[in-house]
Amino acid sequence: MLSTFAEITNDMVYDMAIVAKVCVRPLLRRVLDRTTGVEEVVPIPCGSTLESVCPSCAHKARVLRMHQCAEGWHLGSEPERDSEIDHDQHEDADADDQGKDSDSDRRVRSTRRRPDVVDLPRVPADDRTIGRTFCSRDGQQYRPSMFLTLTLPSYGPITDGVPSQPDSYNYWRAAMDALLFPKLVDRFWQNLRRCAGYKVQYFAAIEPQQRLAPHLHAAIRGAIPRHRLRQVIKATYVQVWWPPCDRPVYMHRTPVWDGSGYIDADTGKALPTWEEAVDALVDDSEAKPAHVMRFGTQADIRGIIAPSEEADRAIRYLTKYLTKAIAEPIVDSTAAARDAHIDRLHDQLRWLPCSERCANWLRYGVQPQNPTPGMRAGHCPSKAHDREHLGVGGRRVLVSRHWSGKTLAEHKADRATVVRETLHAAGIVPPEVERLSADVTAPDGLPRYVWTDTRPGSPGEYRKIIFAAIQQRRAWQQQYDAAKAATDPVENHSASDHGGTDAGPAP
Incomplete structure (x- = not known):
């Protein structure tokens, strides 16, 4: 058992955040409550869908997609x-x-x-x-x-x-x-x-x-x-x-x-314009x-x-x-050969055109559709050319539009509603839905909460903020587990029901 917070290292906080499903690289915002005069720093989850960037946010995104898939598959x-x-x-x-x-x-x-x-x-x-x-x-x-x-x-x-x-x-x-x-x-x-x-x-x-x-x-x-x-x-x-x-x-x-x-x-x-190049194809019967x-x-x-x-x-x-x-990195006996394979494929993807507007058309003697100054072959901004994405940009x-009749945001709101209703049924008061919302107004009619950007003053402060978010997440998880035990819900082992309070309000 650690006696002081100072004994907790960055790596320890990182590992605890992943276990608790707390964002490991949040954006920090300072929020002033104009009514009470209290100011606090709030971590906003980064929302990344890649595990290599943020395992916690990527897990939540995947669980939400699993829920969306399950709800529309067998309507x-x-x-x-x-x-x-x-x-x-x-x-x-x-x-x-x-x-x-x-x-x-x-x-x-x-x-x-x-x-x-x-x-x-x-x-x-x-x-x-x-x-x-x-x-x-x-x-x-x-x-x-x-x-x-x-x-x-x-x-x-x-x-x-x-x-x-x-x-x-x-x-x-x-x-x-x-x-x-x-x-x-x-x-x-x-x-x-x-x-x-x-x-x-x-x-x-x-x-x-x-x-x-x-x-x-x-x-x-x-x-x-x-x-x-x-x-x-x-x-x-x-x-x-x-x-x-x-x-x-x-x-x-x-x-x-x-x-x-x-x-x-x-x-x-002048290089042929896109329209001229395509017209030449249309007129050529061969x-x-x-x-x-x-x-x-x-x-x-x-x-x-x-x-x-x-x-x-x-x-x-x-x-x-x-x-x-x-192009997820791997570590095994074929890692070197795989890297070489990625390099050869990426060399093609860097220079091939991804669309009619791609700057790479200049390499093939054609102006892209709607050209602008500063275009350079091999420097198209589309992520399809990146080594990380390898063409999937x-x-x-x-x-499909009528899969479940709901947007992804509506599925996320549904999961949050399930958590809140479970807490209410057990007599537990959940966090306010409009907690720190910019839409909440003070008695003077102006926004009650004022949000501004901020940066941590030191690595220790950043670690402290994430540790506080972990503690809050654990408290919410304990409340939710207690609420489920009190209401004795029907056991459900569906693939979309993983992640605990991922459906609930995030810190």
Whole structure:
């Protein structure tokens, strides 16, 4: 037992904060209560979703996502839907071959599909988002759903997660597929909704395989025949009509800004604008897309019935890597080979364009869409180019609009409400909902609490603030445990019910 606070080291406070699920790198704010004249320093959780940054905040974010996934997966009734246009339904976008409207300069897409892919089945769609109910021989009703895993194709032989033949491994294609993976996933959901017979809803997470290629895990509400799912996977593709980006034009020199656009520094000739470069593709009957991507042949399709331990395991697995970076460091016998693999992939990702507005287009002799001064190839601000993200620059969690009928903030509020109601039922007064809120007013009508930025005066002060937050968290946890024991709630072992008072008010 430590006799004084001075004996507690930074490492000890860090470890205690992780155990208590308290943020280890909070933002500090000074709050003045104008009514009482009391001023205090309040730690605000950083909210990071990466375990390497803040294990406590990452854990809370994952638990919230688990709760969101579980609530929408096996709904028995339709969630609330907007009376306006269903934005969750994408417009038909099979077309990928660009053309020009004869009556205007507007680019249009034809409806031709590639001849080397199978056709999509067409199924009449019901206006529903929940799955059908089935009845077993013993008269029991159940509503099955599905768990789906989609992968990308091979780019070369892999051994222990790294290429066995790095020189022949197709890093260019691997990088392009990683950058454009969200487009392929989006196209898959579009196609599946046309073929499933209802408005498919999903909760999906993008995660890295051991070889660092992104893949998708998805919880799908309702059951879809496996042969139809495989047909949709096989028929889904994306072809990107960009200017060629496989051979750099400028490797040792850089185009310069002349006030209205980018020019070749040696010749003074203006680089083609984005519109001019794409128009050239439209007018060229022999032009080919810059990149065509499909899913790999490996796809895992499983039926899931809830409530069940299998459903809980699937939710835990679905959210397992959300707290990890794509290029998470590892320490084993393959660490050096893995780092070399990451370096080679990152070298491609740094210079390839991530979108029409990417500064990397200057490297390929084309001005990006809506160019601005100061653009430099290899310095696009999108995090997709970072070594940490390896092409996955967007959201890691994809949730359809009518999954649960609630936003993530509403799910968080629901969990907090459960905690507060449990405390009330046991006769325990929980912390005020509007505690230190900037919306609370004093008798003069002005805000009662005034928030200002501050910094700790010393490392010891910062340690003391975190230690106080740990003590407060422990007190709340003890109150909540006592309240549950007093009210004797029904035991619930669902995958989303982990984390204690994570649902409650945070210090």
